Amino acid sequence: MARLVLDSVVVVTGAGSGMGRAMVEEFCAEGARVAALDIDREAAEATVAGLDAGARALAVGVDVSDPESVRLGVEEVLGWAGRVDVLCNNAGILDSYLPAHEVSVEEWDRVIGVNQTGPFLMSRAVIPDMLSRGAGVIINTASVSAFSAAGGGTAYTSSKHGVLGLTRQLTFDYGSKGIRVNAICPGATLTGMTGADGGEQAVEMDPEIARTPAGRWCQPAEIARLAVFLAGSGADFMHGSAVVFDGGWLTAARNPF
Numbered sequence: 001m002a003r004l005v006l007d008s009v010v011v012v013t014g015a016g017s018g019m020g021r022a023m024v025e026e027f028c029a030e031g032a033r034v035a036a037l038d039i040d041r042e043a044a045e046a047t048v049a050g051l052d053a054g055a056r057a058l059a060v061g062v063d064v065s066d067p068e069s070v071r072l073g074v075e076e077v078l079g080w081a082g083r084v085d086v087l088c089n090n091a092g093i094l095d096s097y098l099p100a101h102e103v104s105v106e107e108w109d110r111v112i113g114v115n116q117t118g119p120f121l122m123s124r125a126v127i128p129d130m131l132s133r134g135a136g137v138i139i140n141t142a143s144v145s146a147f148s149a150a151g152g153g154t155a156y157t158s159s160k161h162g163v164l165g166l167t168r169q170l171t172f173d174y175g176s177k178g179i180r181v182n183a184i185c186p187g188a189t190l191t192g193m194t195g196a197d198g199g200e201q202a203v204e205m206d207p208e209i210a211r212t213p214a215g216r217w218c219q220p221a222e223i224a225r226l227a228v229f230l231a232g233s234g235a236d237f238m239h240g241s242a243v244v245f246d247g248g249w250l251t252a253a254r255n256p257f
C-alpha cells in the first residue's frame with residue numbers, strides 16, 4: 001500500500017465511534033496528524049485517549065450540520081496543524097426506515113442535515129486551504145444506500161444518493177486543481193450504528209448477513225484501511241469514484257434489511 005506522506009494532516013468527522021474511530025487509529029498508525037471531530041466531544045476525546053503512544057491527534061467537538069460549528073472546528077484544526085491534507089466526511093446518522101408519507105419534516109431535515117449538508121459544509125470549509133496549496137483529498141462515506149433502496153428509509157437513502165452527487169460535483173469542480181474526491185460505499189459494518197455496542201439491530205440482522213456472498217459483517221478497520229489507501233498516492237488516478245465495499249450485498253441484489 002502506498003504510504004501517506006508522514007505528517008499529513010487528516011480530519012475525520014464522526015470520529016467518536018465505529019468507522020470514524022477506526023479511521024483515526026489507522027491514519028495515526030500511518031504517521032499522520034489527525035483531528036478527530038464529533039458532535040459528541042467526549043467520544044472524540046475517548047478515541048484520542050485510546051491511541052498508541054506517540055500518536056498525534058486532537059479531539060474537537062463539531063456538529064457537521066451546523067455552519068458555525070463547522071467554521072469554528074476547522075479554524076481550531078488549522079490553528080493546531082496549519083493545514084488540512086485529507087478530509088474524511090464520515091459522520092452520519094440513520095433514519096427511522098420510514099416511507100415518505102410517514103416522514104416528518106423534522107426527521108428529513110435532521111438526516112439530510114448531518115448526512116448530506118454536513119459533507120458539503122466541511123468540504124466548503126477546508127477547500128480554500130487545499131486550493132491554496134493545489135493539493136488535497138476528500139473521502140466521503142456514502143453507503144450501499146447510495147445505489148439501492150431499503151438499506152435505510154426515505155431520508156437516509158436520499159441523503160446517501162446526495163453524497164455521491166456531491167462527490168461527483170466536487171470532482172468536476174476541483175479535480176483539475178489538485179483535489180481528489182472519492183466516496184466509500186460500505187455495506188453492513190459492525191459499528192454503533194448497527195448495534196456493535198450491544199444494540200439489538202446487529203442481532204436481528206445476523207441471519208441476513210450470513211446470506212450475503214461474504215457471509216459476515218464488515219469490520220470498521222477494513223473501511224479505515226480503504227480510506228488510508230484512497231488518501232495515498234496509490235489512488236492518485238482515482239477521481240470521483242464510488243468504491244463499493246459491501247461483501248457482495250449489491251451484487252447479490254438481496255438486501256439484508
Ligand SMILES: NC(=O)c1ccc[n+]([C@@H]2O[C@H](COP(=O)([O-])OP(=O)(O)OC[C@H]3O[C@@H](n4cnc5c(N)ncnc54)[C@H](O)[C@@H]3O)[C@@H](O)[C@H]2O)c1
Nearest residue numbers: 014016017018019039063064091092143188189191192193
Ligand atoms: N454501519 C454501517 O453498516 C454503515 C453502512 C453504510 C454506511 N455507513 C455510514 O458510515 C458512516 C459512519 O457510520 P458508523 O456506522 O461508524 O456509525 P456510528 O454511529 O458508529 O458513528 C457515527 C459517529 O458520528 C457522530 N455524529 C453523529 N451526528 C453528528 C454530527 N451532526 N456532527 C458530527 N458527528 C456526528 C456520532 O456521534 C458517532 O460518533 C456514516 O456516514 C454511515 O451512514 C454505515
